[in-house]
Amino acid sequence: MALTKKIAIPLIILTAAAFAGGGWYAWQHRGHDHGAGGETAQAKVQYTCSMHPFIIKDRPGTCPICGMELIKKVDGAAGGEMTAEQKQQTEMLGHVSLSPTQRVMANVATVEAKRASLSKEINAVGIVQFDQSRQAKVTAWIAGRLDKLHVTKVGDIVSKERPVAEVYSPDLVASQQEYLLAVKSRDQLKSSSIPSIAGSGEGLVASARQRLMLFGVKESQIADLERAGKPNIRLPIYTPLSGVVIEKMMQQGQYVNTGDVLFNIADLSRVWVEVEVYENEFPNIHIGQEVEIRSQSFPGRPFTGRIAYIYPFLDPKTRTVKARVEMANPGMKLKPDMFVNAVIKVPLGTAIVVPVTAVIDTGKRKVVWVESDPGMFEPRDVQTGQQTDDMVQILSGLKVGDKVAVSGGYLIDSESQLKGGAGQDHSQHTGAKPEGKGQPSPAGHEGHGATPQPVKPAPVKKSLNMDDMKM
Secondary structure: OHHHHHHHHHHHHHHHHHHHHHHHHHHHOHHHHHHHHHHHHHOOOOEEOOOOOOOEEOOOOEOOOOOOEOEEOOOOOHHHOOOHHHHHHHHHOOOEEOOHHHHHHHOOEEEEOEEEEEEEEEEEEEEEEEOHHHEEEEEOOOOEEEEEEOOOOOOOEEOOOOEEEEEEOHHHHHHHHHHHHHHHHHHHHOOOOOHHHHHHHHHHHHHHHHHHHHOOOOHHHHHHHHHHOOOOOEEEEEOOOOEEEEEEOOOOOOEEOOOOEEEEEEOOOEEEEEEEEEOOOHHHOOOOOEEEEEOOOOOOOOEEEEEEEEEEEEEOOOOEEEEEEEEEOHHHOOOOOOEEEEEEEEEEEEEEEEEHHHEEEOOOOEEEEEEEEOOEEEEEEEEEEEEOOOEEEEEEOOOOOOEEEEEOHHHHHHHHHHOOOOOOOHHHHOOOOOOOOOOOOOOOOOOOOOOOOOOOOOOOOOOOOOOOOOO
16 A cells, blocks of 8 residues: 555656646747747738739639639738748739730730841921022123123023123223233334343233233133234123023113122032921931932932031021031922922941830830730830831840830730739839838747738739639
C-alpha cells in the first residue's frame, strides 16, 4: 500500500507539470497560430476580369460578359510589401486584354516600330517676282527729240544688239563735228618735228572721244563716224540687256531731257519666287536648299529652284518669314505676280518612327499602346521629335520591333480608364508604388511576435460599387 502511494504521487506531479507546460506553450504561440491562419486565408487566390473588375471567381477561366481570360485578383501582401508576383499583377491592372472578336469590333490594328529615314515636307505659298538683277531702264543720255521708236508697245522683245530708238540732238551733232576736226588735226600735226605739237593732236582726239562716250555713243559708232567722215543726225539708243518691255514711257516725236526713262526692260528667262514660311518651320530651311514649285496653270509639271536668300525679318501680320527662290523659267511660263505653291523637303536623318495615329497626346504626356503579348496591350510613355504628315519620330520609350496600336488606341485607353488602369496615372503605368502607401503598421499583442496585418493598396475608384459580387 505504501509502495502504491510512492508511485502514484510522482505520476500525478509529472502529469500536472506536463499539462502546465503544454498550456504555457500553447499560450505563448497562439499569436503565431493566428498569423498563420491569416496567411492561409490571405493565400487564397481569386480571379477577376480586367475589364469587368466586379467579376470575381475562385478559379481561372473566362469572363462571362466579354469572354476575356481572368487574371489574379491582388489584395495586397503581408507586412505591406508586395511579392514579385503581386507586383506583376498590379502592373497587369494597367494592361488591357482583347480577344480576337474584340479586336475586330474595335478595329484595332498594329504595326512594328521601325528605324527609317524620315523627311519632312514644308508647304508654303509664294509669288513669282522679277529677277531684280535682270531688270534695266533705257534712259536718254542726252537731251533731244525722239525721231524714231523701234519699240511701239509693252511686251515687245528687245535685244541689246539692236537699237530701240533714235534721237536727234544738236549737242550730239556738234560733238561729232568736234571729233572729226580733232581727227583731222591729229593727222596734220603728227608730221611735225616738235614732239609737243605732234602729241597734242592725240590729246584732242581723246578728249572729243570721251565727250561722245559720255553721250552714250558706243566705240563701234565712233569707228563708223571716223570712217564716214560726217556726223550722224540721229543717234541710235540701245538697251543694256535683252528681254521684254514691261513699261513704255515715251512716244515718237517727244522731246526728252538727259536722264529721262524711255523703257523698262526685264529678262524673264529667270525669275524669283518669294515663298512665305511660318515661324515655327523656317529654322528647317537654309540657303541652297532645293524647292519644288507647283502652279495651278501647269498641273503635273513642277518647276525646281533653290533658296538663294532668307530675309532677316518676320512679317508681324502673317507671322511668316520670306525666302527667295531663284529658278529658271523655260518658255517664260511663270509670270510675275503669279501665285504658286512651294514644297521644301527637309531630311531629318534616321530614327525610330511610328504612324502619327499611334501616339495619344494627353496634353501632359504622350502615350503609345504596345502589344506586349498576343491580345495584351500595355501603355508606354514616349518622347516624340519631328513629325511628318503620317509618321512621327520617337526619341525614347520604344525600341525597334515593338508592336504599337495604330488604330483603336483611344478605345483601348478608354477601356483602361474605365477599369481604373494605367491609362490615367503615370505611376500606375510603370507599376511604381505610390508614396506613403503600403507602409507596415503594428498589429497583434506586444511581446508575442504577432505578424503585422497586411495593408491593402488604395482602392481603385469604380463607377459601380459591386466589388463583393461573385459569379
